[in-house]
Amino acid sequence: xxxxxxxAGGTGERMHQDIPKQFINVDDKPLIIYTLEAFExxxxxxxxxxxxxxxxxxxxxxxxxxxxxxxxxWVINGGKSGQESIRNGVYYLENFCKEDDIIIIHDGxxxxxDKAVLSDVIVKCQLYGNAVTSLPYNEQIFVxxxxxxxxxxxxxxxxxxxxxxxxxxxxxxxxxxxxAFSENIGIYGASYTNTMMTDLGETxxxxxxxxxxxxxxxxxxxxxxxxxxxxxxxxIYGD
Numbered sequence: 001x002x003x004x005x006x007x008a009g010g011t012g013e014r015m016h017q018d019i020p021k022q023f024i025n026v027d028d029k030p031l032i033i034y035t036l037e038a039f040e041x042x043x044x045x046x047x048x049x050x051x052x053x054x055x056x057x058x059x060x061x062x063x064x065x066x067x068x069x070x071x072x073x074w075v076i077n078g079g080k081s082g083q084e085s086i087r088n089g090v091y092y093l094e095n096f097c098k099e100d101d102i103i104i105i106h107d108g109x110x111x112x113x114d115k116a117v118l119s120d121v122i123v124k125c126q127l128y129g130n131a132v133t134s135l136p137y138n139e140q141i142f143v144x145x146x147x148x149x150x151x152x153x154x155x156x157x158x159x160x161x162x163x164x165x166x167x168x169x170x171x172x173x174x175x176x177x178x179x180a181f182s183e184n185i186g187i188y189g190a191s192y193t194n195t196m197m198t199d200l201g202e203t204x205x206x207x208x209x210x211x212x213x214x215x216x217x218x219x220x221x222x223x224x225x226x227x228x229x230x231x232x233x234x235x236i237y238g239d
Contacts (some may be wrong), residue, residue: 001101002122003093004039004048004071004165008032008060008108009078009085020053021216022108023060026226029067031216032060034111036069039104042118049074049093050108051085083187083196087177099171102126105193106165109216112228118165121207125167128205132194134160135209160206162194163213176200 008022022032032050039045048071052060057075064072076092078085086105093103102125106113117133124131137159143152168176176197180186186196194204216222 005089006050047073051089097170101170121167124207131207133209134206
């Protein structure tokens, strides 16, 4: 079984809106529904769990019903951080998952996840036990020697940009979160499942990514998303 664990627990302070960013409407549809539709339409996704900001569960369920998101099985509370929210989802699934079930973790504010990206992350996880969406890094990266100077760079061909979706066999994911939270490893700041697993000594495997799979955290990101939607619809329906 392949279960999507979608994170929708953020408050969206950087968006400067009165509602959480995942519920901002674009063309009369909340961002989170665009994300859920990608998983709903994918034939290899069996069920969806959303870790949602408290107080918005019923609203999410209503939107899902309105937009025919039939794979949505569970909506639970998030935590105080991204890692706590993922942990809540992983622990919640303990009564429903088998060891070899695949859990696909994805940010609810990445609404343009591609079918091919989802397929590849699932296939790679089946082969290796985990998979992280990745892309080459095309910019030059320099190391600060002070606030204003540098004399060292990191060769960009040694770097990969990693985001979501990420996929893990359930048994390893549950082991990782229990160990990390009991020993305070890889759970603070900007840490995520991928960095936590690396801190725990695990080797991660790259899957395909897409530059369109943007994370919407600011108004500029929202504008880019709207433009990509227009381009997408133009390709489908013509000018």
